[in-house]
Amino acid sequence: MMLGLMQNQPLLISSLIEFAERHHGDAEIVSRRVEGDLHRYTYKDAAHRSRQVANALDGLKLGFSDRVATLAWNGYRHLELYYGVSGSGRVLHTINPRLHPDQIAWIAKHAEDQVLCFDLSFLPLVQAVHGKCPTIKHYIALCEPDRLPADSGIPNLQSYESWIGAKSADYVWPSFDENTASSMCYTSGTTGNPKAALYSHRSTLLHAYAAALPDVMCLSARDSILPVVPMFHVNAWGIPYSAALTGAKLVFPGPAMDGKSVYELIEAEKVTYAAGVPTVWQMLLTHMKPAGLKFSTLKRTVIGGSACPPAMIHAFQEDYGVEVLHAWGMTEMSPLGTLCTLKNKHLALPAQEQMKIRLKQGRSIYGVDMKIVDPSGKELPWDGKTFGDLYVKGPWILREYYKGEGGDPLIDGWFPTGDVATIDADGYMQITDRSKDVIKSGGEWISSIDVENIAVAHPAVAMAACIGVAHPKWDERPVIAVVKKPGMDVTRDELIKFYDGKIAKWQIPDDVVFVEAIPMGATGKMLKTKLRELLRDYKLPL
Numbered sequence: 001m002m003l004g005l006m007q008n009q010p011l012l013i014s015s016l017i018e019f020a021e022r023h024h025g026d027a028e029i030v031s032r033r034v035e036g037d038l039h040r041y042t043y044k045d046a047a048h049r050s051r052q053v054a055n056a057l058d059g060l061k062l063g064f065s066d067r068v069a070t071l072a073w074n075g076y077r078h079l080e081l082y083y084g085v086s087g088s089g090r091v092l093h094t095i096n097p098r099l100h101p102d103q104i105a106w107i108a109k110h111a112e113d114q115v116l117c118f119d120l121s122f123l124p125l126v127q128a129v130h131g132k133c134p135t136i137k138h139y140i141a142l143c144e145p146d147r148l149p150a151d152s153g154i155p156n157l158q159s160y161e162s163w164i165g166a167k168s169a170d171y172v173w174p175s176f177d178e179n180t181a182s183s184m185c186y187t188s189g190t191t192g193n194p195k196a197a198l199y200s201h202r203s204t205l206l207h208a209y210a211a212a213l214p215d216v217m218c219l220s221a222r223d224s225i226l227p228v229v230p231m232f233h234v235n236a237w238g239i240p241y242s243a244a245l246t247g248a249k250l251v252f253p254g255p256a257m258d259g260k261s262v263y264e265l266i267e268a269e270k271v272t273y274a275a276g277v278p279t280v281w282q283m284l285l286t287h288m289k290p291a292g293l294k295f296s297t298l299k300r301t302v303i304g305g306s307a308c309p310p311a312m313i314h315a316f317q318e319d320y321g322v323e324v325l326h327a328w329g330m331t332e333m334s335p336l337g338t339l340c341t342l343k344n345k346h347l348a349l350p351a352q353e354q355m356k357i358r359l360k361q362g363r364s365i366y367g368v369d370m371k372i373v374d375p376s377g378k379e380l381p382w383d384g385k386t387f388g389d390l391y392v393k394g395p396w397i398l399r400e401y402y403k404g405e406g407g408d409p410l411i412d413g414w415f416p417t418g419d420v421a422t423i424d425a426d427g428y429m430q431i432t433d434r435s436k437d438v439i440k441s442g443g444e445w446i447s448s449i450d451v452e453n454i455a456v457a458h459p460a461v462a463m464a465a466c467i468g469v470a471h472p473k474w475d476e477r478p479v480i481a482v483v484k485k486p487g488m489d490v491t492r493d494e495l496i497k498f499y500d501g502k503i504a505k506w507q508i509p510d511d512v513v514f515v516e517a518i519p520m521g522a523t524g525k526m527l528k529t530k531l532r533e534l535l536r537d538y539k540l541p542l
């Protein structure tokens, strides 16, 4: 064997912020703060303060790989923790504040968090849970000392600014094995207790490189990026890392994710690129449409986390000239798996044909291999029609959950995603369902996503969720729960008729149930288990 003679440098998260400081030191980072104002500084400042964070953690005598938790919005202080915590060899544990407080306490204990850094908006939450978090020794409020609440009842509470402000920025990032754990994120745990994906420096860096590629998020030093996807869930799809890697301007929305605030930020900061889940973009479009607003700089948006309805892709593209990149991934995948961009051979296709491709979840990113299998594990053909369980593997895909929870998740080295999908001959994957949400009617599967996408294309429908309801003859039949847009109306029969010609007759829902709201989970996905509970007394009209 002859080894290559290239330098063997571990891939470490600290190298990203060092690079950004040296090569893009004056690129801006703008954050809407909990205080309501806009804060601006540069990568140079972020790097400086990340080193102060590292020194401050040393000051707390935190050991290598100790966990530091955050309950925080997207903002510059959270970014400093991303780099300061992981860069110094500790593990950043981002907690989703939308989880139930008992679940947050459970997670903090399970992760054995030692420090909790939180935005002041989450003070009541921290006050409610700190008694149940025996491992946490230090509480840091992400604010100036003068905003620190006097009688919070929280032990060892200090302000972030005084905590890091007292520290020097002289710090040499340590070098260590690139497979060291860097950050962790718990899945929402719709069944059983939440389980954590534990990312490494290597997986994070490889994912950051891949995410920046032209056929993935296509990020560059010319972009102004607005990640509306939260830094508290799956590292905001890796954008805080990829932005530093490319030197892009970063614009953080803080707590203000309503349509008006997001629109104003996009315009004021000349955002070219935004990333979010469909529900956030729905709020944005709902704000813009009646006022006749347009974007002056936004070019592209990545939408994922749940299926992006075709009506939304159309609206962005045709009404606003914004290209939608449909993406799919999961917590266990860091999270990016596929992204939908066209191939060279598609460029000559008519717009309508191109749109059909764009609606899919997309092609594998290099680094993610995928296959669909039948219940016996046999690989299924890539014909765009055959459905199967989607399995993935690659260097930023989970091998095992933190503390081995749930046993060995892999099947012959592949991670079963729990999604059901088709893959076409060109490698475009389309999710039809979560495996537990699949509707089985007369031995055939009906895609609840297809049924929902048609409903939300109706002008009076704000949101729709399709579930299977037991049927004596067909096993299950689809029923669609619908939230109407304010001030708009549609009847059951009109909506059923709306399906004519858009889907096979036997796939048309048997009934429509109008509801005030559809239960949503902590990561902005419809909670079908809750919806089924709510509709448990519902009977199909036979």
Ligand code: ADP
Pocket: 186, 187, 188, 189, 234, 303, 304, 305, 306, 307, 308, 326, 327, 328, 329, 330, 331, 332, 335, 361, 417, 418, 419, 431, 433, 434, 523, 525
């Ligand atoms: P959670 O913590 O709720 O599991 P994840 O972000 O890990 O959050 O959720 C991953 C799941 O979200 C995927 O397995 C898939 O079911 C769904 N999902 C993500 N992106 C899409 C998409 N573009 N279309 C359809 N479903 C998606």
